[in-house]
Amino acid sequence: MQAQQMISSHPSMRGEASDALIRCIEECYSCAQTCTSCADACLAEDKVKDLTQCIRLNLDCADICNITGRIVTRRTGSDEEMMHRMLDSCAVACRLCGDECMRHAAQHEHCRICGEACHRCMQACQEAGRKMH
Amino acid sequence: MQAQQMISSHPSMRGEASDALIRCIEECYSCAQTCTSCADACLAEDKVKDLTQCIRLNLDCADICNITGRIVTRRTGSDEEMMHRMLDSCAVACRLCGDECMRHAAQHEHCRICGEACHRCMQACQEAGRKMH
Amino acid sequence: MQAQQMISSHPSMRGEASDALIRCIEECYSCAQTCTSCADACLAEDKVKDLTQCIRLNLDCADICNITGRIVTRRTGSDEEMMHRMLDSCAVACRLCGDECMRHAAQHEHCRICGEACHRCMQACQEAGRKMH
């Protein structure tokens, strides 16, 4: 991912892009991919019936991470209130989805990897939110 | 849109779908389309330079309405906290974007229509959030 | 949905918006919502194991309809080749997903409604593609 180089060449940024912001963008896109993959892997499991809550949260979390990554990427104009709301919402989505994935971590490796990705993304969103004040 | 019929046939709903919920889903999808269209129409205006903040908010608002519509559509399992957060975030996005659009309503008919759509969607999200308690 | 009014006020359109184009945009957004809802309703069914292929196609079709609706909405600049490709891809997605849904139409009302929505969207995409030549 080239979030760093892209933001460095943004006319409104003048090279000022906090590491927290870059990390947040990268974790959001990465977590969106991981949650999409976990929802799909859960759907292929024999005991899919036990994983419907996990699939549902994965689908919601993938959508939220996806657009949080987009919104935080945009640096033109001003949209601080919306960005803070989305960082908060995304941190909540990642906490709920990560906790649910971790309940299945012992049986399903994809849930373990995804749970850890969600918790990492949660922290990156919280950190980016703090740095923005 | 067939949100009503689809939710009526959902195995977890047993016909129980509040009007507020259905209206919220429909306004979210409709507002997502309107904001995408307004961003694009602004981009084609001669004075695009005066509309960059409007375009930026339109792009963010389109993304948020899009996935709020998806998340509220999903009724399997339980995801109340995430849904409330997204309804709040979406109401904020619609307020900010709608207010900005209204600043250009006199010059640009697309901004007027979009501003009204945003404010309608904001109310639908707030109403759905209240009904969910 | 206000696709008609929005396109009428687009600076590049001068009121020229074919009915086929408007109908395609509306069917794409509507089908995106219906497929998201059907994937979720299938996930809540007791026999979810028999519906995994249906869920998978619903998720893909929802994503494709979503962005086809966005791309066809945009009228600034020129992007004919991309638009034709997406209209074709969306028609294929709707055919495959609609056919699969129809296999479950007798047991699940949500699959019947969704199958019909997919086939309607397929036709709207094909018609819009023809009108664009």
Next chain:
Amino acid sequence: MQAQQMISSHPSMRGEASDALIRCIEECYSCAQTCTSCADACLAEDKVKDLTQCIRLNLDCADICNITGRIVTRRTGSDEEMMHRMLDSCAVACRLCGDECMRHAAQHEHCRICGEACHRCMQACQEAGRKMH
């Protein structure tokens, strides 16, 4: 991004994930982020009027890469025809957007980086399409 580990733990894959597939997923998500960033950086340029076609293609390309990444990630059930169509559409989107970005590469570093990302993603989609036969 953890596409490799996720697909290795997918119940339908048994460790079989071609490098071409993994690379395609990663390039799609990365290119989606880069195009979103380039559209936004173009919007902030003084001469935004000269970049409207670039912005428009960037927005379309970001959307297409986003969902191609999602669709290729999903391995449950069978959806070969849809996947091939989307890989083709995504390669076309990346070619058109990459070529347009390259026209502005000398003036805008973000367009140069984005043009290269698009061409890399185009090749990754073509390669994944060939390996799938």
